[in-house]
Amino acid sequence: MxxxxxxxxxxxxxxxxxxxxxxxxxxxxxxxxxxxxxxxxxxxxxxxxxxxxxxxxxxxxxxxxxxxxxxxxxxxxxxxxxxxxxxxxxxxxxxxxxxxxxxxxxxxxxxxxxxxxxxxxxxxxxxxxxxxxxxxxxxxxxxxxxxxxxxxxxxxxxxxxxxxxxxxxxxxxxxxxxxxxxxxxxxxxxxxxxxxxxxxxxxxxxxxxxxxxxxxxxxxxxxxxxxxxxxxxxxxxxxxxxxxxxxxxxxxxxxxxxxxxxxxxxxxxxxxxxxxxxxxxxxxxxxxxxIPPSRTIPLDAALADGVIGVDTNADHLAAWRLDTCGNPTGQPRRFSYDLSGSAAHRDAQVRHALSRLLNWAKTCGVKAIAVENLDFRAEKTREKYGRHRTFRQLISGIPTGRLRARLTSMADATGIAIIAVDPAYTSKWGAQHWQKPLSSRTRKTTRHDAASIAIGRRAQGHPIRRRAAPPRDDQSDRRGHRTVQAGPEALGREETRHRIPGPRTRSVQPDAASTRATRTPKTVRDVRSDQVWVQDSLLLTD
Structure with missing residues (x-):
């Protein structure tokens, strides 16, 4: 890999x-x-x-x-x-x-x-x-x-x-x-x-x-x-x-x-x-x-009451509230905006969406909002995506710079901290690990909603990937085994787990000596004596 x-x-x-x-x-x-x-x-x-x-x-x-x-x-x-x-x-x-x-x-x-x-x-x-x-x-x-x-x-x-x-x-x-x-x-x-x-x-x-x-x-x-x-x-x-x-x-x-x-x-x-x-x-x-820049509060203090993860898109903001353990709570929210028309209209749409986001954050009592530190300068080039004009227009339509400047300015007046996170793999891992488990008959979790969870968890220092599923019946120790989740201090915790050869994998065959040592004997010893108990033959009668 x-x-x-x-x-x-x-x-x-x-x-x-x-x-x-x-x-x-x-x-x-x-x-x-x-x-x-x-x-x-x-x-x-x-x-x-x-x-x-x-x-x-x-x-x-x-x-x-x-x-x-x-x-x-x-x-x-x-x-x-x-x-x-x-x-x-x-x-x-x-x-x-x-x-x-x-x-x-x-x-x-x-x-x-x-x-x-x-x-x-x-x-x-x-x-x-x-x-x-x-x-x-x-x-x-x-x-x-x-x-x-x-x-x-x-x-x-x-x-x-x-x-x-x-x-x-x-x-x-x-x-x-x-x-x-x-x-x-x-x-x-x-x-x-x-x-x-x-x-x-x-x-x-x-x-x-x-x-x-x-x-x-x-x-x-x-x-x-x-x-x-x-x-x-x-x-x-x-x-x-x-x-x-x-x-x-x-x-x-x-x-x-x-x-x-x-x-x-x-x-x-x-x-x-x-x-x-x-x-x-x-x-x-x-x-x-x-004005003198306001002093930023420590990251731990900003995350004391949870965080709201926000995924930025071309026409809306997908947001989900996370508790201090990184678990999504409540329902996901979506704040739409229309970036067509004049510059004044686009700016008003962005301000209105951010105002609703900040009002919801104050209602929830959350003191931090996590957003991606996006920069599409390299991705907007004509030569990278070539004939995919629709995708280039989609990327160009995301108001990354304007939204980041507006959000930090408006949040400063409300006392809410803005946490910038690395956007690497947030959409991919969010859809892989959070979209399906959070979907039900009554709630359709989108890829953007799952990405907002990944963004919030990364801001909190939690790994985006969920715990590995337990093995099926008659494997290992019957659903009791579960891979331990790595802590925030573990290096490479968000990387793919490498396969470790061992007796529980098919890559290495079990040792014959250990197999004979643990094999159940065909003869049974009596626990009350050291004599070998042998079953008598059945009597055949007419």
Whole structure:
């Protein structure tokens, strides 16, 4: 049997390190919207120019170049707007570098898969460990051509990374591509232009601790009044002192409003962003600030009241509660969500499913939820599953990153710990050892429900596999023998038990001497004497 890959130990996930709340800017006057559009367009053009300069610097960038760029922007805006623009530029460049590295790793994985399959005979069947050959000469030919295309693309990406070259589109690459496919995007040129300009506006500013209400550029007072420091070319539109413009709308944060009020009253840093939702024609203000990560509790303390194992799927969360001994209790639960439609709809669906999961956990009195530490970056590649497009779409549809970030953030407010476990063999062993025993005429246990049990048991340190069944009658010692279950400290407890040769197996024949020694004699001795008792012959009578 092939060796199993090592299983990582479970751990308690860290809580969120930041908070973001949003509210709609209601009651804006036409003059307010005009000023916001002018300021956003002007600052957006400066941000585009600064991003171009930063990309041109590449790996040779230094603090002196940063200061020179900030000085050039200050004359056309203000020192604080210049600082916000340059910081956003550096964050964007760093993000592009990380995406570039991920793209290179994806290309390398695809090339490895293609080279392996091209080396196999045509029609060769694959195994669980490695893929087989391509199914036809036509497919082999096209994949050989694609191999050269990917090699050239990988060489170009590696050269760009060594030189520090990144490719960034302010406003989004997808929206830029929609300009050439307006019919497919169901947009007119005017509608596309409005969205394109709105995405390229820049109206965001980081906070400063010690300044009034935590931000001098975009200031929000405790009563909800919003004021903006206008750039120098737009100073004539100011309606307040020191070149500021006060909006007619006021904000009120319903979520975490008390925390936000405490921060601004203490003059602690709060970052703000103003943006326009073109589809709804609504303006929004988002406030965000950093928080110290909450201290994680020990794993044993989190599992003191049991755990809820959660199996993540493309359209639902399968959950089952386990007691402290790792036994499933009650009925399995399913929390469905629909990930079709817009990004806002998908995010709302995930939040609603997680809210129901956390409410159920609080009702059960459980202080820990176990989830798989999933990462499908390697499995999403086109070359790994090839023509199995439906399966690739299924894997891509599982919201692993979004769900993990949302769950840790929402659970931190409820005091429930999130335990991340290794996803190795949870679905396979759960279906093998738990699906059938937990199914009955009135309850249909699915493969996902069984996987949730495996996830919860792994978080608790219990082996996923159940005890071996006792032997049948007239074997061994009549149902009395049962294989002992390994403890959590035993190495390799989740591996397949190796066959041990011995007298109870058919691999080694029993010893003849021991067989004669334990054989029952044909003659019977009397227990009261040492004489041999022999039965007399039967008398034959007429």
């Amino acid at each position: 092939a060796d199993l890959r090592p299983v990582a130990a479970p751990f308690v996930a860290l809580g969120p390190s930041g908070v973001a709340v949003r509210d709609r800017l209601k009651g804006l006057t036409p003059a307010d919207e005009k000023v916001l559009r002018l300021a956003g367009a002007h600052l957006g053009s400066l941000a585009s120019r600064d991003l171009k300069a930063r990309c041109a610097d590449g790996l040779e960038h230094s603090t002196g170049m940063w200061a020179a760029r900030k000085k050039d922007l200050t004359s056309e805006s203000s020192s604080r707007w210049a600082g916000a623009i340059t910081k956003a530029t550096h964050d964007q460049w760093a993000l592009s570098r990380r995406c570039q590295l991920a793209h290179i790793q994806g290309l390398e994985a695809g090339l490895t898969a293609i080279r392996h399959r091209l080396s196999q005979p045509i029609g060769e069947k694959g195994t669980k460990k490695a893929a087989g050959g391509y199914r036809s000469k036509n497919e082999w030919f096209h994949k050989a051509r694609r191999l050269h295309v990917l090699e050239e693309r990988l060489e170009r990406e590696r050269a760009d990374r060594e030189e520090g070259v990144v490719h960034v589109v302010r406003g989004g690459k997808r929206l830029a591509g929609n300009r050439h496919n307006l019919d497919a995007a169901q947009l007119t040129e005017a509608e596309w232009r409005i969205r394109w300009e709105a995405e390229r506006w820049f109206l965001q500013a980081d906070g400063e601790s010690g300044k009034r209400f935590g931000n001098e550029t975009i200031r929000v007072a405790p009563d909800g009044e919003v004021s903006i420091k206008l750039p120098a070319p737009l100073a004539q539109y100011a309606n307040a002192r020191h070149g500021r413009y006060v909006l007619g709308a006021k904000v009120r944060f319903a979520h975490r409003g008390t925390q936000w009020a405490d921060r601004i009253e203490a003059n602690r840093a709060v970052a703000y962003r103003i943006h326009l939702d073109v589809a709804k024609d609504r303006w929004y203000l988002t406030a965000s600030w950093q």
